Every structure is written in structure tokens, then in C-alpha cells.
Amino acid sequence: MATVPIAVERAGPGWGPRTLLRRLRSGDEIAHLATLCFAASVILITTWLVYVLWVNSALPRHKFGLHFFLTSVWDPIFDQFGALPFIYGTLVTSAVALLLAVPAGLGAAIFLAELAPQRISDALTFVIDLLAAVPSVIYGLLGIFTVVPLLRKYVQPFLHSTLGFLPFFQGPHYGVGFLAAGVLLAVMVMPFIISVSREVLLAVPVDQREAALALGATRWEATWKVIVPYARIGILGSVFLALARALGETMAVTMVIGNNPRISASLFAPGYTIAAIIANEFTEATGDLYLQALIELGLVLFLLTFILNGLARLLILLTTQRGTAQE
Amino acid sequence: MHMSVNLALQKNEAGPPQGSQAEPAADLRLRMRVYNLNFYYGSKQALFGINLGIAANRITALIGPSGCGKSTLLRALNRMHETVRYARLEGAIRLDDENIMGLDVTQLRRRVGMVFQRANPFPKSIFDNVAYGLRVNGFKGSLHEAVESSLRRAALWDEVKDQLHKSAYGLSGGQQQRLCIARALAVNPEVLLLDEPCSALDPVNTAKIEELLFHLKEKWTIVIVTHNMQQAARVSDFTAFLLNGQLVEFSPTSQLFTTPADTRTEAYITGRFG
Numbered sequence: 001m002a003t004v005p006i007a008v009e010r011a012g013p014g015w016g017p018r019t020l021l022r023r024l025r026s027g028d029e030i031a032h033l034a035t036l037c038f039a040a041s042v043i044l045i046t047t048w049l050v051y052v053l054w055v056n057s058a059l060p061r062h063k064f065g066l067h068f069f070l071t072s073v074w075d076p077i078f079d080q081f082g083a084l085p086f087i088y089g090t091l092v093t094s095a096v097a098l099l100l101a102v103p104a105g106l107g108a109a110i111f112l113a114e115l116a117p118q119r120i121s122d123a124l125t126f127v128i129d130l131l132a133a134v135p136s137v138i139y140g141l142l143g144i145f146t147v148v149p150l151l152r153k154y155v156q157p158f159l160h161s162t163l164g165f166l167p168f169f170q171g172p173h174y175g176v177g178f179l180a181a182g183v184l185l186a187v188m189v190m191p192f193i194i195s196v197s198r199e200v201l202l203a204v205p206v207d208q209r210e211a212a213l214a215l216g217a218t219r220w221e222a223t224w225k226v227i228v229p230y231a232r233i234g235i236l237g238s239v240f241l242a243l244a245r246a247l248g249e250t251m252a253v254t255m256v257i258g259n260n261p262r263i264s265a266s267l268f269a270p271g272y273t274i275a276a277i278i279a280n281e282f283t284e285a286t287g288d289l290y291l292q293a294l295i296e297l298g299l300v301l302f303l304l305t306f307i308l309n310g311l312a313r314l315l316i317l318l319t320t321q322r323g324t325a326q327e
Numbered sequence: 328m329h330m331s332v333n334l335a336l337q338k339n340e341a342g343p344p345q346g347s348q349a350e351p352a353a354d355l356r357l358r359m360r361v362y363n364l365n366f367y368y369g370s371k372q373a374l375f376g377i378n379l380g381i382a383a384n385r386i387t388a389l390i391g392p393s394g395c396g397k398s399t400l401l402r403a404l405n406r407m408h409e410t411v412r413y414a415r416l417e418g419a420i421r422l423d424d425e426n427i428m429g430l431d432v433t434q435l436r437r438r439v440g441m442v443f444q445r446a447n448p449f450p451k452s453i454f455d456n457v458a459y460g461l462r463v464n465g466f467k468g469s470l471h472e473a474v475e476s477s478l479r480r481a482a483l484w485d486e487v488k489d490q491l492h493k494s495a496y497g498l499s500g501g502q503q504q505r506l507c508i509a510r511a512l513a514v515n516p517e518v519l520l521l522d523e524p525c526s527a528l529d530p531v532n533t534a535k536i537e538e539l540l541f542h543l544k545e546k547w548t549i550v551i552v553t554h555n556m557q558q559a560a561r562v563s564d565f566t567a568f569l570l571n572g573q574l575v576e577f578s579p580t581s582q583l584f585t586t587p588a589d590t591r592t593e594a595y596i597t598g599r600f601g
Binding site: 118205207208209210211213215216218221223225226229230286 | 374378405410412436441445447448449450451459510511
């Protein structure tokens with residue numbers, strides 16, 4: 001009943017039809033349109049990127065097919081291109097980086113968020129955020145002049161003599177290789193893990209800590225069994241951010257990995273990553289097949305990042321469902 | 328310890344207060360005693376010379392307007408104030424004749440449990456929430472039995488027994504608060520502190536918790552901070568009225584609400600301020 005007069009009034013002369021011009025005049029529509037465009041541009045750029053990589057890698061895709069992923073020969077002279085050593089190198093260096101950086105980064109984040117006095121925490125966080133902004137070529141120099149000699153002289157002989165029975169720690173110690181790249185990547189991604197994890201830990205409600213303390217938990221028990229589990233999704237997020245950076249890192253890795261397309265179980269051996277070979281050979285690639293093989297490698301790196309991110313989201317989904325129902 | 332009805336608030340001995348007609352004195356024991364407590368947040372003093380006795384197996388209510396120090400006093404009783412930087416206290420608080428400042432803080436909190444204003448279950452299953460305190464304290468025995476009996480005591484068992492392994496976040500606000508009570512009871516404390524446990528709950532759930540408290544005092548000593556004077560009048564045996572960090576009046580509840588000795592108490596309970 002009451003709706004009828006209201007509807008009539010709305011259609012009255014003061015309102016008029018909602019023309020496009022009218023709608024644009026109210027700022028809401030403009031804001032809506034503008035933000036929509038920005039959001040859409042992300043999808044557009046991604047699609048365009050894949051399209052360009054796809055189109056420009058047609059030659060090797062047709063010539064090698066799936067063999068591109070399964071063969072390990074990289075010989076531009078005889079036009080043989082296989083991506084396996086590069087995929088392997090990318091995954092191994094990233095895995096080493098995360099193995100080292102996640103425990104150390106999480107530990108540092110716990111210290112900064114839970115244990116350190118406020119002033120020290122703020123000061124250190126500032127430094128860590130600075131570290132995240134250091135250009136990777138600088139890290140590369142650090143790698144060449146510090147990490148590699150240290151590995152060659154001290155770390156690798158030590159690992160060889162203690163854990164040498166494992167296939168990972170065998171062979172000659174060059175310094176450069178998977179281990180050097182992994183260690184350097186760990187140093188580079190740690191600021192991300194620390195910074196994001198610290199924020200996430202600080203965002204855990206105080207009442208969670210108080211609940212644990214009031215039950216007779218020690219400070220460490222409250223931190224490790226309540227605060228960290230509460231923040232685990234955010235912490236995982238920081239790890240995947242770090243992983244994404246490690247997978248795509250180019251300059252610093254190129255400087256210390258040894259640039260040798262070989263698959264070796266030993267972390268002491270020199271290797272190669274996708275990003276490194278693209279950077280090294282793109283300018284000197286002669287011939288369409290060679291150039292397009294490099295572009296296909298770019299596509300592979302893109303897909304690798306895509307797949308790992310998808311797996312990460314799946315992992316988060318699974319742990320959030322399971323985490324609520326375990327005894 | 329006083330055995331007379333006239334448990335006066337004297338210099339060194341604080342007890343449930345004078346003139347109690349309601350309580351038979353013979354079974355009145357003091358579980359905790361607060362002597363001349365001054366409390367500071369940095370340079371700001373929050374409590375001034377509080378003397379207070381907390382009777383065993385009774386409910387003691389702390390009332391007063393916002394900022395009067397009632398929550399501060401409550402949190403001092405199990406040293407939760409230590410989580411706040413620059414908070415410190417002077418004076419003594421005794422639990423069964425031991426100074427709580429000399430006890431191991433985790434031991435103290437196991438003996439003096441706490442339930443908070445907002446229900447704060449862990450993001451775990453109902454079972455794990457109740458079992459948390461037991462596990463932390465190295466409980467040996469049947470975890471399942473202990474969890475069940477705690478949930479029964481908190482009058483929650485019948486509602487959750489078929490969903491023990493579902494997330495505690497699926498429970499209603501009132502159920503979550505009772506879960507927090509069950510979690511606190513599981514470690515079998517001697518004293519249970521409740522900091523405005525019903526402030527976020529509707530009347531039905533508030534009534535459930537009040538009834539629960541009434542049963543719990545058979546076994547536990549309870550201190551409750553409440554904003555709600557009717558609640559204090561309904562559930563407590565003794566009521567302390569605090570104002571600006573001072574203990575204005577401490578009497579048996581029926582007396583404080585019917586014949587308050589201090590004009591400020593009267594003004595507060597009749598709603599002239601607060």
C-alpha cells in the first residue's frame with residue numbers, strides 16, 4: 001500500500017530518468033568505473049602476458065612438444081632445447097632458500113612480535129624493511145664476494161665431512177652452485193617472511209594470549225601453541241610471497257649459480273635457473289627457434305609460479321578446514 | 328582467620344565484612360586475601376590501599392563505574408596484570424596463606440583461573456579448547472573423561488556432546504562463554520575469576536551463566552566483576568563497591584544493596600551516577 005505513493009514521488013519531475021550523464025555526475029559512478037578499470041587491468045595484463053608468451057613460442061612448442069619439459073640438452077648450435085635442467089635448478093634453489101629462510105624468518109618474526117622490547121622491535125623492523133628494498137644486483141655482489149668464498153672454504157668442506165654420505169653434499173666444492181644460490185635467495189627472501197609474519201603475529205587478538213596464560217601456559221607455550229597457530233594462514237602467506245620472489249629472482253642467482261645446465265643431486269654442483277638463462281642468453285640468441293625457446297622458458301616460469309600459487313591456496317584451504325577438527 | 332560474624336576490615340586482616348547476618352560464620356573460610364594493595368600503571372595509580380578477603384565457596388562481586396579499578400583488582404589476583412607493560416603493584420595478595428608474588432606464575436594461574444569479558448575460544452575444536460589447559464599442564468589420565476566432566480560442569484555437555492570435534496567458533500556467543508568456563512574449570516583451579524562474563528550476552532544466556540555460577544560455588548571460590556548491579560545482587564554473596572580506585576564498601580550483598588553504609592554506595596546503586 002505505502003509503496004505506491006513513494007514510487008510515484010520518485011518518478012516525479014525532480015528525479016527524471018537515470019541517464020548515463022546523471023549517473024556520471026554523482027561521483028559514485030565514476031569511482032565505481034575507475035576502480036573497476038584498474039581491477040580489470042590486472043586480469044588484462046595477465047592474459048596479455050600469457051598470450052604474448054604463447055604466440056611467440058610457437059616454433060619450439062611445435063617442434064619439441066612435451067619433450068621440451070623432459071629433455072635436458074640445451075644446445076643452440078644443433079637447435080636442441082630442453083627445459084628440464086632449468087626447471088630443476090629453479091625448484092631446487094627455491095626449495096633450499098625456503099628451507100633456510102622459513103625457520104629463521106619465523107623465529108625472527110616471533111622474536112620481534114612477541115619477545116623483543118617495543119623499541120628494539122621497531123628499530124629492527126625498519127632495518128628489515130630496508131633489506132627488502134635492496135636491489136638484487138647488490139645481493140649478487142654480496143654473494144660473489146662473501147657467500148661463495150665462505151661456502152667454498154668452510155661450509156662445504158664441513159657439510160661434506162659430516163653429511164657427505166647424503167647425495168646432496170658430494171662432489172667438488174666450487175663455491176658457486178645450487179647451494180650458493182639457495183643461501184643467497186634465503187637471505188633475500190627472509191625480510192619478506194619476517195616483515196609479513198611479524199605483522200600477522202601482532203594482529204592476533206590479545207585475548208588469545210590471555211586465555212592461554214590464564215590456563216597456566218608459559219609465555220613460550222602461549223606463543224608457540226596459541227599465537228603462532230592462530231596466525232598460521234598469514235605466515236603461510238608470507239612464505240608464498242617469499243617463494244614467488246625466489247622463483248623469479250634473476251640477477252643475484254645468475255651471479256652465483258655457476259650457469260651450467262646440468263641436473264645434479266649434489267647441491268655443491270653448479271646449475272642454472274629459468275630466469276638466469278633468459279637473462280644471460282636473450283640478447284645473444286641467434287635464430288628464431290633459439291629465441292622462442294627462451295620465450296617458452298618464460299612461459300614455463302610463469303606457469304610454475306601459477307601452479308605453486310594454486311597449490312599454496314589449496315594447502316591453506318585444507319589446513320583451515322582440518323585445523324578445526326583434530327584431536 | 329576470623330570465625331566470628333564480625334569479620335572486620337582491620338589494619339592487617341581483611342575479611343568478608345562486618346555485620347553479616349546472612350552467613351553462618353562457621354563455614355566461612357578465606358581463600359584469598361588482599362592487603363593494602365596499591366596498583367600503578369606507570370605513574371598513574373589505579374588502586375589505593377585495597378584490603379579485601381575472598382571467602383571460599385562464595386561468590387564475591389566487584390562493582391563500580393567504568394575505570395574504578397575493579398578489573399585491575401581482579402587481574403591482580405592471578406597476576407594477569409603482568410602482561411601489561413609498566414604495571415606494578417605494592418602490598419600483598421595471599422592465596423591460602425602463600426604470597427602470590429612468590430609463587431611460580433604458571434602455577435598460580437593454574438590455581439586461580441580466569442574467564443574474560445569477551446568469549447575467547449581458541450580456533451580449535453570444542454574438545455581441544457577444553458583439553459588445552461590439561462595438555463599444557465602435563466595432565467596424565469583420561470583426557471576424554473576430564474573434558475566431559477568439565478563440559479558437564481559448565482552445563483554445556485548436552486549441547487555439544489555430538490560435535491566435540493567441530494570448531495568452537497560454530498557455537499553461539501553464550502555457548503562460547505560457557506566453553507571458556509569449561510576450559511578454565513578443566514585445570515581444576517581453586518579460584519575462578521570472571522571479568523564481566525555476561526557483558527556481551529543476551530538475557531537468556533546471562534541467566535544460564537548465573538545459574539551455572541550458583542552451582543559452581545559448591546566447589547569453587549568465585550570472584551566476578553560486573554557492570555550490572557542486578558547481576559551482582561542476584562548471584563553474589565559478598566559485594567565490593569569500588570570508586571576511583573578505592574574500596575568504598577564491602578559487605579554481604581543483601582546488606583550492601585538494602586542498607587548501604589556509605590552515601591556514595593547508595594548513590595551508585597540507586598543509579599545517581601555510574
